[in-house]
Amino acid sequence: MNKLIDLCADALDRTKQKGAGEVEVYGESMRTITVAIEKNDLQVSRAQKETMIGVRAFSEKRVGFASTNDPTAIDEMCADAVILAKASPTDENNVLPCREVSDYVSGIYDPAAQDFRIEDAIEQAVRMLDIARSMDKRLILGNGEFSVHIGTRALVNSNGISSEESESLFVYYALATARDGDEVSNMDYQFDATRRAEAIDVEPITRRACENALGSLGAKKGISFNGQVILSPNAAQSLFASLILFQANAKNVLRGMSRWKDALGSTVASDLITVVDDGRLPNGVGTASFDREGVPHKRLELITSGRLMSFMHNTYTAMALGMENTGHAAGSARSVPGIGPSNFEILPGERSKGELIAEIDQGVLVTRFSGRADPVSGDFSGVAKGGYLIENGRISRPIRGTLIAGNAFEALKSLSGVSSERERVFSLTLPYLRLEGISITAG
C-alpha cells in the first residue's frame, strides 16, 4: 500500500470502524532539498522526506483531529480523532463538503524534478553567489535559498471526495546588502519560483536584489511633506495584501474582526483595483486542483474595480455565514483546515511604472516597508526602506530613515495608479501602486 491516496482511504475506514460518523483524511508526501546561503557563503544543505496524514473525525456534529508522520501509528491517530470528537461540544457548522466534478489543473508537476539532485541545487545556489560577486565587490548576499519541493497531496472524505495530485516547485530568493566603508546599504529582498526544472533562472532576482542594494548606497536624509508615494510590489504586499487578506478571510468576518464584514457589494478600494485569487493560475506557486478539504479551486474575484465581491470561505465559514464555499480551505495535514489564498493577484493597470512616476512633482518610491500595519484599524507607520526621492517626474536620489504613515483603508480608496509591470512576492503577484496624501517625514 504505497500510494498516498490508498493510505488515506485505509485511515478513513479505520476511523469509521472506531465509531466516527463522517471522516476526512488528508495526506501530504513531500521530498525537499534546501541549500541555504548566509553571509556570502553556503550554509548547511538539507535533504528531507516526510509523509504526513491528518484525520478529522466527526460524531454528531462534534469534531476531533489527529495527525502523524509515523506509518506504524495510524491506528492510534484514528482512535485519538474519534476520542476528541466524542469529548467535544457540538457545532451545527461542523460538516464536510460534498463531491463536485472538476478537472485537474495541468502544469504543476514536472517529472524532470525527480532527477534533480542536491548537487544541482548547490550549483544554483553557487550561481547566485557568483552573480553577486561578479557584479560588485561591495555586495553581500546576507541570506538566500534555493530549494526543491516534490510532493503529492491526497484527500478522501466520507462524502465521496477522493482526489490526489503531484506537484513540483523550485523556490529561490536572495537578500542583498552592499557595504561601502562604514556605510551599509538597505537590504533588498527578491523572490521567484517555478514549477518546471527547465524554467529555473536565479539570475533576474539575484541581479535585482543586488542592483537595489547598490542603488541605495549613498542614501541621505529625505525631506518632509505630505504627498505621493510609489509602493513596490514588496511594499504593497506588506501594506495592502495582508490587509485585504485579513478583511476577506471569512473567519475574521465570523469573529466580527473584519472591517469589511458588512461591506459586500460596496466600494472598499479605488476603481483601479481588481483583486483576484485564482487557484488554477498556470505556473502559480499556490496552484492546485483542490483545496485542503478537497473542494475544487477556481478563479474568484475578491474585489472588482474597487467593489468587494466575495470573502474567502472554507466549508465551516460558508455554513456559518450562509454563503457559498469558495474553496479556500488551507493548511497542512498537521492541522485542521484554516482559510488562505492560493494565487493572490492585484490585476495590472494600463500604465507603466515610469509613466506613474513621470506625473509626480514630489514623491517617494518605497521598495520595502518596515514597520507596523494594523489589520484592524488600517493604521500604518514605519520606515521606507530602500527609499528614493522623486522630483519633477524622475527618481532623483536614494533617501534613508524616511518615515511614512497613513491609513491603509483610506489609501486603498484614494490611490491613483496601478502599474502594468508586476512582480512575484511568494504566491502573490502585485503591481507598483501610486498612493496619495501620505505623510512623509525625513528621519
Added chain:
Amino acid sequence: MLQLLQGISARASGWVELRYHVRRSKRISVRNGRLEESSTLRLAGVGVRALVDGVFGFASTTDLSERGISQAVSEAQGAARTSAGAKREKIASLPKVALACGEYSVQTDDPLDDHSLTEKLALVMRIDERVRSASKAIVSSSVAYSELQDEKVIVTTDGAAAHIIDAKPDFRVLAVAQQDGDQAMGMDSAGVSGGYADLFAERAPEEMADKAVRLAVDQLRAEYAAGEVATVILDPGLVGVLSHEAIGHTVEADLVRGGAITSGKIGTSVASDLVTLCDSGPSTFIPYAAGELLVDDEGVKTGRTVIIDHGILRSYLHSRESAAHFGVEPTGNARAFEYSDEPIIRMRNTYIEPGTSSVEEIIASVKRGYYLQGLGGGGQADSNAEFMFGVREAHEIVDGKIGKMVRGVTISGNAFEVLKSVDAVGNDFAWGLGAGHCGKGQLAKVDAGGPHLRCIVTIGGRQE
C-alpha cells in the same frame, strides 16, 4: 533504537550525528465557548548530520529501518561533500567535550498520560466558561492547553549515546473586558517541564482564570500612564523577558558573529556588579523550568552557563561549531525543535541570580516609581539590545507604597543600559516565561526568570 543507531554510527565513515526523535503533542483551544482546535500530533523520525571536509550536511527521514537511516546518512554526507567544494568557511575540528551517555528523564509524580484527552478538554471548556461568566464586562475569552512529550536517542561517532525523555505542558488564559466602547485585555499563563500537577503547582487553573479577568476588568478603570524615564521594580516575569529577549539573543554565538552588540566585549563590564545572568540547562532554585534541557541536541551534557558574572561579560552561548570557532568549551546550547530540524544555538532557562534585598525593602525604598509585572501585548528586541516590551500589569509606587493601577505601559531602552542601572536585587526567585515558544527560524521551549529588581527604564505612556 539505541543499538540500531550505534550500529549505523559504527559503520559510518567520518563524523556523524544521529538523532532519533518521537514527539507526541496535544493542543486544545477554545474561544468564546467554541472549540477552535482539539488535536494530537505524533512525529517520528531521524535527523542526521554529517561532517565531511569541514562542512556539515543534514538529512532527515521517517523511514526508521536500518536501510532508511543509512540512506539518510549517505544523503547528509553527500550534501556535505558537494557543499565542501563551494563553501568558503570550513570547520577545522569539533571540540572534545564530555558527551552524554545513559538515561536522562524529566522528573514527575504525575505523568501527562495519566490524564485523558477528555479530562484536558473538559478543563479547557470549564475554564473558558469561568472566564466568560466571571463578570458582565467580559466580552471575549480564549483558553488553551498544549503539551509536548519527547523521546530522543542521540548517538554520535565521537561517543554520545543518550536516551532522553521529556514532557512540557503549558496553559494559557486570555480575557477581554469592554465598557463604553473601551477594551482591555488580561492574561495569565504557565508552562513547565514536568507533569500535569506540576503545571498547576504554582496556581490552579481557576486562579489563572480569575487573574486574567481581574486584570482585564481593573484596567478598564485604570488611567493611562504618562511617558517618562522612571525608577521601576521589575517582577521575575519581566526580568526573565529582559534576560531572554533583550540580553540572551545578543550572546548567542551565531548572532555574535553576525555583529551583535556583545561582539568583542568578553571580560568587559556590561552591567551593574549586582547582576549575575545565567542560562542553565537544568532548572535552578525552583524545579520544572519550561526550558529544561539535560542534554542538548548535539549530545552535549548541559550545565549552568554564567553569561554575566557580577557585571562582567564572561561567556556567549555555544554549539560545538561556534565553540570551535571561539576556542572555548561548548555550552550545550545546540537545539533542534523537531527531528527534521538541524541543531542551532538556542537559549534554555535564562535568568538573573537572586541577590540579598527583600522585595518589601526594595518597594519601600522607592519614593516615586512603578511596580511592573509580566509581559503583555508583545514586544521586540534587536541584536543591539534595544528593546520595547508591553507590560501586563503596572502600579504606581508613591512613598514606598504600591498605589493605583495604570494601563497601556510599555518599557523600552537598551537592555545593557538598564542592567547598568540596577541598584537592588531581590532575594526571591521565580520562573515566568514557561508558556509559549521562542522563535528563531525554528521554535524552542524556553523559560526565563529571576528575582525582583530595581532599575531605570523609559516608560511609554498611552498607546492607542
